[in-house]
Amino acid sequence: MLGPVILAASRSDKMRRFVSAAPGTRQVVSRFIAGETVEQVVPVVKETIDKGLEVTLDVVGEDITTREQAYAARDAYMELIEYLEDLGLGTKAEMSVKLSMFGQSLEGGHELALANIRPVVEAAASIGTTVTLDAEDHTTLDSMFAIHEELRKDFPQTGCVIQAYLFRTEEDAGRLAAAGSRVRIVKGAYKEPAAVAYQHKAEIDKAYVRILKILMEGDGYPMIGSHDPRLIAVTQELARRAGRKLDEYEFQMLYGIRSDEHVRLAAEGHRMRVYTAYGTDWYGYFMRRLAEKPANLLFFLRSMITKG
Numbered sequence: 472m473l474g475p476v477i478l479a480a481s482r483s484d485k486m487r488r489f490v491s492a493a494p495g496t497r498q499v500v501s502r503f504i505a506g507e508t509v510e511q512v513v514p515v516v517k518e519t520i521d522k523g524l525e526v527t528l529d530v531v532g533e534d535i536t537t538r539e540q541a542y543a544a545r546d547a548y549m550e551l552i553e554y555l556e557d558l559g560l561g562t563k564a565e566m567s568v569k570l571s572m573f574g575q576s577l578e579g580g581h582e583l584a585l586a587n588i589r590p591v592v593e594a595a596a597s598i599g600t601t602v603t604l605d606a607e608d609h610t611t612l613d614s615m616f617a618i619h620e621e622l623r624k625d626f627p628q629t630g631c632v633i634q635a636y637l638f639r640t641e642e643d644a645g646r647l648a649a650a651g652s653r654v655r656i657v658k659g660a661y662k663e664p665a666a667v668a669y670q671h672k673a674e675i676d677k678a679y680v681r682i683l684k685i686l687m688e689g690d691g692y693p694m695i696g697s698h699d700p701r702l703i704a705v706t707q708e709l710a711r712r713a714g715r716k717l718d719e720y721e722f723q724m725l726y727g728i729r730s731d732e733h734v735r736l737a738a739e740g741h742r743m744r745v746y747t748a749y750g751t752d753w754y755g756y757f758m759r760r761l762a763e764k765p766a767n768l769l770f771f772l773r774s775m776i777t778k779g
Contacts, residue, residue, distance in 0.1 A: 648689025
């Protein structure tokens with residue numbers, strides 16, 4: 472019941488100021504955010520890789536209001552790529568980007584976001600890795616998919632994300648499950664109206680399984696973004712039925728959530744990638760993590776009370 476309220480709060484400047492200043496916030500944020508700077512996140516990347524895991528790195532930030540902020544987002548990823556080049560990790564360390572951070576919602580935003588993301592994708596390819604375009608709210612998806620299609624002409628390894636709670640996603644999955652494609656499936660973490668999205672967990676879970684089946688039976692590379700034990704088991708069974716080898720799909724989970732499960736899946740021979748966010752503009756990302764799981768919110772409230 473609290474999920475939609477928290478998601479609404481994620482867009483509130485007043486709540487942003489309150490949460491940022493609250494006692495205990497920093498302690499909880501550090502559970503989900505690996506650091507504020509690229510220098511702080513590099514040791515986390517090394518530690519994660521040493522455990523037999525892989526990473527996808529997200530420089531947090533969204534809802535920008537100026538072109539200068541969009542250029543700064545591009546430059547932040549270019550700086551990250553310079554550090555990754557020195558590590559020589561290849562596809563063990565890829566990147567995830569939100570096109571809103573690259574100017575998608577500004578005037579002329581589609582062209583601006585494409586112009587800003589292209590050098591990042593090109594630089595990533597030059598060091599042997601790639602980029603995945605994160606899905607945001609439903610109003611942005613046609614632009615995201617069009618940019619994805621354009622980038623794949625020169626960089627076919629560019630990935631994208633689809634969200635199970637949207638009605639459109641089964642059709643999108645059928646189109647994207649083609650040879651060479653990389654598609655991450657998640658449940659969805661934005662507040663969407665009933666006109667475009669399922670509103671109840673049971674409906675979303677059923678849609679997730681239907682979409683996952685499409686991806687597993689297709690010719691692309693599915694990336695399963697879920698912490699749900701039941702969906703992980705379903706993934707393994709659908710992969711078996713589709714005749715997929717362990718390196719023909721991967722699991723993805725968030726930094727700071729079910730870390731023991733990350734290691735367990737990797738020990739079984741699965742590719743296990745940890746979605747690792749860092750940066751100073753953490754508010755929107757943090758609030759969606761609270762909305763996804765009541766235990767996260769309780770942890771936050773207990774920390775506030777203790778520090779207060």
